[in-house]
Amino acid sequence: MEEKIIEVNHLVKHYGKFKAVEDVSFDVYRGDVYGFLGPNGAGKSTTIRTILSLIKPTSGQIRMFGKDLQTDRNYILQRIGCIVEKPDFYKYLSAEKNLEIFARLSGVNVTKSKVHEIIEFVGLKGREKDKLGGFSHGMKQRLGIAQTLIHDPELIILDEPTTGLDPQGIIDIRNLILQLKNEHKKTVLLSSHILSEIELIANRMVIINKGRTIVQGSVSELLNAQELIVSISVDNIEKARQLLINASLEKAIDKIENNNLLLHISQEKIPFVNKMFCDNGLNVYSIEAKRKLEDYFLKLING
Amino acid sequence: MFWKSTYNEFIKIAAKPRSYIGIAAITLIVGIILFAMKMDGLEFISFVTAPFEQALSFEGNILNGNLIAFIILQMLIIHVPLLIALVTGDLVSGEGAMGTIRLLLTKPISRTSILFSKYIAGCAYTLVILLWMGFMALVVGKWMFGTGDLMVLNSDGLIVLQQQDLGWRFALGFSVAFLSLVMIATLSLTLSCFSENSIGPIVSTMAIIILFTIIGNLDVPVLQIIQPYLFTTHMMAWRSFFEDPLPYDDILHSLLILAIHIAGLLVIAVYKFNRKDILS
Numbered sequence: 001m002e003e004k005i006i007e008v009n010h011l012v013k014h015y016g017k018f019k020a021v022e023d024v025s026f027d028v029y030r031g032d033v034y035g036f037l038g039p040n041g042a043g044k045s046t047t048i049r050t051i052l053s054l055i056k057p058t059s060g061q062i063r064m065f066g067k068d069l070q071t072d073r074n075y076i077l078q079r080i081g082c083i084v085e086k087p088d089f090y091k092y093l094s095a096e097k098n099l100e101i102f103a104r105l106s107g108v109n110v111t112k113s114k115v116h117e118i119i120e121f122v123g124l125k126g127r128e129k130d131k132l133g134g135f136s137h138g139m140k141q142r143l144g145i146a147q148t149l150i151h152d153p154e155l156i157i158l159d160e161p162t163t164g165l166d167p168q169g170i171i172d173i174r175n176l177i178l179q180l181k182n183e184h185k186k187t188v189l190l191s192s193h194i195l196s197e198i199e200l201i202a203n204r205m206v207i208i209n210k211g212r213t214i215v216q217g218s219v220s221e222l223l224n225a226q227e228l229i230v231s232i233s234v235d236n237i238e239k240a241r242q243l244l245i246n247a248s249l250e251k252a253i254d255k256i257e258n259n260n261l262l263l264h265i266s267q268e269k270i271p272f273v274n275k276m277f278c279d280n281g282l283n284v285y286s287i288e289a290k291r292k293l294e295d296y297f298l299k300l301i302n303g
Numbered sequence: 304m305f306w307k308s309t310y311n312e313f314i315k316i317a318a319k320p321r322s323y324i325g326i327a328a329i330t331l332i333v334g335i336i337l338f339a340m341k342m343d344g345l346e347f348i349s350f351v352t353a354p355f356e357q358a359l360s361f362e363g364n365i366l367n368g369n370l371i372a373f374i375i376l377q378m379l380i381i382h383v384p385l386l387i388a389l390v391t392g393d394l395v396s397g398e399g400a401m402g403t404i405r406l407l408l409t410k411p412i413s414r415t416s417i418l419f420s421k422y423i424a425g426c427a428y429t430l431v432i433l434l435w436m437g438f439m440a441l442v443v444g445k446w447m448f449g450t451g452d453l454m455v456l457n458s459d460g461l462i463v464l465q466q467q468d469l470g471w472r473f474a475l476g477f478s479v480a481f482l483s484l485v486m487i488a489t490l491s492l493t494l495s496c497f498s499e500n501s502i503g504p505i506v507s508t509m510a511i512i513i514l515f516t517i518i519g520n521l522d523v524p525v526l527q528i529i530q531p532y533l534f535t536t537h538m539m540a541w542r543s544f545f546e547d548p549l550p551y552d553d554i555l556h557s558l559l560i561l562a563i564h565i566a567g568l569l570v571i572a573v574y575k576f577n578r579k580d581i582l583s
């Protein structure tokens with residue numbers, strides 16, 4: 001049986017009348033890179049803040065490392081490194097001093113050489129004596145990563161770590177997370193509103209919307225569902241529909257809009273449908289296949 | 304862990320530019336007072352002392368370092384709270400405004416410990432400010448004006464305290480002044496727990512001091528009932544050490560009122576800080 005690192009059970013958080021989190025549950029196991037997905041305002045940051053004891057839940061239970069967050073807060077927090085939303089630091093202190101300040105509170109003895117090592121690791125060497133006031137967002141993000149790793153925690157929680165980074169920065173973070181998982185056997189909880197980003201690095205995920213859990217499970221199982229949503233654009237929609245009925249595929253038709261046909265079919269059927277349309281004199285302008293969950297998620301994002 | 308956190312708070316205060324505003328302001332103000340006294344001090348003093356001069360036996364200069372220090376303490380005790388609140392009112396809310404509170408409060412140390420670390424550092428800052436003021440007033444004052452007996456105008460007339468008799472009075476006077484400034488530091492720290500910006504607590508602290516001072520000075524019967532309980536009334540308690548004989552009861556009463564205020568405010572601060580949702 002795998003060890004559960006995070007267990008969130010029916011978490012609820014209301015701000016006065018506003019229901020930021022309605023019912024969120026998910027489990028993260030040791031060694032997971034766990035994707036925490038949801039559109040803007042879904043309640044990701046609120047959930048993460050609750051996990052980190054920054055806000056008190058209205059109801060629901062959070063257990064981590066097998067202990068209750070309410071009763072064993074310090075035991076749990078000692079095992080976590082995190083970035084919550086923006087990576088903010090003391091502007092009037094240098095990068096090095098900032099790291100030392102937080103390392104001192106980590107519950108672990110962090111040596112000066114470890115501080116320098118980690119500064120080099122995140123690519124800030126040469127800037128460690130500079131005050132944070134003059135750092136760009138990307139540099140702060142790197143320092144944020146350094147801060148999460150400095151006390152060698154078992155669990156790393158990153159709330160949208162790639163926002164505001166340039167493409168190279170995004171790739172760096174992605175590689176870093178994979179490195180943490182594969183080489184250092186860390187558990188990572190990663191929030192994002194970009195499914196493709198999560199798909200690249202996470203092995204498990206949960207999708208939440210409007211403060212509720214929608215689905216959770218293994219990324220490959222959730223995304224590689226056989227059925228696809230295929231959008232085909234043709235010149236004669238009525239004829240296309242007739243052809244599909246003749247081929248007893250009428251059940252696959254989801255929607256017809258303008259010159260677009262939305263079909264639920266498996267991947268192997270796409271060439272067959274395409275050939276049938278062409279053979280019967282239809283002009284096929286485009287075929288676009290999306291996985292069901294991806295399509296669903298994009299609809300969530302786009303409202 | 305608590306002391307590590309306290310050490311952190313010392314580093315932060317020492318690195319914050321605003322911490323030096325207080326030191327600079329005191330240097331400037333005391334400097335100006337010393338300079339003005341050097342130029343026109345005798346005239347200023349004789350205005351008060353002339354009617355008594357024949358009646359009293361007096362040793363040394365009337366305008367000496369002790370008198371200057373006394374005058375400075377009396378003038379500044381009203382204004383130093385602003386300089387203190389500038390730092391202590393920012394201790395919690397400043398972290399909120401900067402966003403660093405999110406990281407700080409995800410560390411394995413209780414919120415109460417964090418708060419008391421900040422409190423200790425804030426009190427230490429208060430002490431530094433007061434000591435600097437004492438140094439500027441007493442040491443620099445004596446160096447510029449020499450020493451001598453201290454002439455004090457109390458409610459029951461003018462008394463002369465001999466210079467040999469002054470050391471302990473200043474020491475205890477400064478200690479009680481420290482307590483009243485700690486009370487201000489506590490007030491602004493408590494207000495700081497309720498705010499997400501750093502201006503709010505500073506302005507509210509000053510507003511409360513001004514309001515209480517006004518209520519404390521109005522000779523209206525209704526207000527006179529509450530006047531003995533206002534902390535501002537007791538901010539001048541240090542002055543009691545320059546009376547002869549010492550009004551022990553008054554001093555104890557003032558200390559008690561200040562201590563109760565400090566304890567009460569700390570309870571509120573701990574309660575609020577522990578329940579606060581960190582949303583910044």
Ligand SMILES: Nc1ncnc2c1ncn2[C@@H]1O[C@H](COP(=O)(O)OP(=O)(O)OP(=O)(O)O)[C@@H](O)[C@H]1O
Nearest residue numbers: 015018020039040041042043044045046047193582
């Ligand atoms: N202090 C607050 N008071 C009231 N409502 C709040 C507060 N903070 C957040 N909310 C609301 O709670 C909901 C969830 O916000 P949250 O920040 O958790 O979303 P999110 O999933 O992190 O979104 P994003 O992708 O934009 O970061 C939002 O609708 C937000 O408006």
Ligand SMILES: [Mg+2]
Nearest residue numbers: 044045085160
């Ligand atoms: Mg968010």
